[in-house]
Amino acid sequence: MTQTPPADARFIPDTVHKRDIFSETVSGTLEGVPDFPVVLRKLDGVPVYARPVAWWLAHKEIRGLRAVQGIEGCPVLIRADRTGLLRSWTRGTPLQLAKPDSPAWYADARRLLREMRRAGVTHNDIAKPQNWLTTPEGRAAVIDFQLASVHRRRGRLFRVMAREDLRHLLKQKRAYAPGLLTPSEHRMLARKSLPSRIWMATGKRGYNFVTRRLMNWSDGEGTEDRIERDGPALRAAWEDHPDVTGVAFCTYARAAKGVGLYAFVETPLGEDALRAMAPDPAPDLVQPVTALPRHADGTPRLDALTLIAANRLDELETLVEGDPDLARQIAPIKSARLNLTDRDRGA
Known part of the structure; x- marks a missing residue:
């Protein structure tokens, strides 16, 4: 349509x-x-x-x-x-999953930025690979215009911001198809604009200090510590109950509060009953599920559950593509998930 x-x-x-x-x-x-x-x-x-x-x-x-x-x-x-x-809704795969290495995709992405520039629009947030998509037809698409700017005049500020959009596209190209970079693109990547240099020297350091030191956002290191430290006692308490037939633990980034522990418990019991049985320190999120998704050997599908815990639905869709049994197993768990933030890595 x-x-x-x-x-x-x-x-x-x-x-x-x-x-x-x-x-x-x-x-x-x-x-x-x-x-x-x-x-x-x-x-x-x-x-x-x-x-x-x-x-x-x-x-x-x-x-x-x-x-x-x-x-x-x-x-x-x-x-x-x-x-x-x-x-x-734009159908497509986020860049960090698609990892395009075709010259045609990057040519189309540049076409998209040129047309946006003609319309006087700079996106201002395409440094994030998740804001770029590869469509089913292999074309480039861009989403999330919350930080976009519409410029009435095509003055210096507009030109600087449009250049930064292009430079951030080239950074994606360097990450996923470095062999396609031309000499002029290498030179552009090496020459940051003055506002970008100021941000890197001042604003970004302050941002990192506030988010990582004061707000305790995680960069992904040590995310398994809570499972190793808190998991055994929780598992023992729950699995001692006859109505609990399985437990799986995952971690996720909690904005401003470090790493959270997410427990999926296979049981007809409710969340309140599970929390009443849990020793301290309790998990941040406890989701009762009718059935855990499992591998053929009976172990829980932590790959799928981790994506649900972190609310990384795009990656989850890629994981279940071509696996209707897994898609059916996780559908009720996904729809009842308890983490609805988009801070999947915390940094």
Whole structure:
């Protein structure tokens, strides 16, 4: 389907992907338009104290999306109202999973940035590989316009920001297809803009100090410590109960609070009953499940459960692709998952 669906079509939610103080991101479909997947950035449940920032970000995204309508590889804005922002869902694989090494993909990505530049738009957040997608047709697509800027004048600031968008694309190319870099692209990567150099010398150091030292965000090291330290006593307490038939532990990054411990417990008991049995220190999240996904030898599928615990749904979809049995096993666990943040690595 290529036409934009009716703006007043009723949204039918399916999966909650992320929830934080600024919005809730929910994918779904539109009534009567089943072949046009959409995503709603829901804002009507944002706490009062966070609404000014939430709507400031939303207005930036709305303005950016309106400016890029018609550009192949950009989301389609369907409507924006008091509920939130509804746009098309872009089918594709995030860059860190797709790892494109085709010259055609990078040529298409540059085409996309050129068309955005002609529209006066800079994305400002494509240093994140998860904001780039490889579509099923092998084309480039970009998502998440919350930090995008629409420039009325094509002055120095616009040119600097557009150059930074391109330089960040080249950094992705260096990561996933370094052999494709041209001499001029190598030179561009070596020459950071003045604002970028200032940020690296000042702002980024302060950011790292605040997030890693003061807020205790994890960089991924030592994530198994909590399983080794707290897991045995928890496992013993739960598995001593006749209604518990399996336990699996995973870790995940907790924004501002380090590493969290997530317990999946195979049992008909409820969360309150499981927490009452748990010795201190208790897990941060405890999810009762009807059945744990298991390997052929009976051990839990920690690969799938870890992705659920960290709310890394794109990687989960890639894992279950071509494995309908695993997809069926994890579907109820995924839909009832307890971590709805997008901080999968914490840094």
